[in-house]
Amino acid sequence: MLELVVKQGVHATPMSQVAKEANVAVGTIYHYFENKNEVIQELYKMIVKDYGVVLMANLPEEDFKAQFEIMWTNLYSYFVGNPLAFKFVEYVAAPPIISKEIVKQSVPYIANIRDFFLKGIEEKQIRNVPIRLILQMAFGSVISAVRLKFNEELEMTKEEIDLAIEMSWDAVCYKN
Amino acid sequence: MLELVVKQGVHATPMSQVAKEANVAVGTIYHYFENKNEVIQELYKMIVKDYGVVLMANLPEEDFKAQFEIMWTNLYSYFVGNPLAFKFVEYVAAPPIISKEIVKQSVPYIANIRDFFLKGIEEKQIRNVPIRLILQMAFGSVISAVRLKFNEELEMTKEEIDLAIEMSWDAVCYKN
């Protein structure tokens, strides 16, 4: 369903097609889900949970900036490697399909990311500004980079990725 | 139609409702537009054209950074003052409804913004990195700020706006 929805849009993918693709009957889907929207919502939660884990993987112990860089790269790689996930959260996961309520339910999945930046602020590695601003800016820069790649506006070589990370870091890092 | 589409989503707004809201008959709409999608596309172009103009308004002559700040604020104010426009470009203007083709057609409307940053690079005010990266990062930071406000995650006081601008500037400005 993820694939179909990303390619055609939510309302252009009939449940009949979803059923066919999944090799089940339409009725079976309705046996497990209340309605079409609930399937979409579960898809959303799955993806958030997924990248919430990936994001924090393989962090080096020491340097804070190095950790930031790895996190940035983790998320970037996740989206580049899972274009469907990216396109889903970017283009499909919009109100009123995905409500604020559902978004809130997904917050715990990424709580550790928030904690990471809070620690950064305490340790004077990260600007002392509202945490939501930090998160949104950092997250947004990754999204921007992925967009550039998928729209084929930039090739996103190693150098370009490093530039993007550097810009992103300069936006959030502590200033003397 | 903008209003209806933003509130209900494209496929949840029947042309009959659009017609009623506009006090015309359905047929009349089809006299002026090929189909539903074309109306949406014209909406998109209108909005891009609109903020392309607003963005460059009232720029002070002197300081480059000051100009950047005004541009940033211009776009921020535009979106905050036109929530429908914001929600439309953010949530509705997605493929396959708005194709890459349509996006390309709208590029000329914002060519002067590109020129502004190119000049900035020449004058060593802006980082010497691919222009698309600059544009996407700068634009993205405004979007992030507007999102925070609309989601009521941040109040976006004058201070918070200034912080966001500062972060955005640090991301794109020239580094010695």
Next chain:
DNA sequence: ATCAGTAAATTGAATGATCATTCGGTCGCC
């Protein structure tokens, strides 16, 4: 001024599709 003539604008009921969802029934397993 008036009016016939005509082209464009407008109308909205009818058409033909497409879908989400339901539910009576089947199947396989314990």
Next chain:
DNA sequence: GGCGACCGAATGATCATTCAATTTACTGAT
């Protein structure tokens, strides 16, 4: 023999789009 998983045709709506009919706006001739 009973229970849950599974099936998919049938239902009831909803829509985008069409088009024949009607109205309006404009022209120039009288």
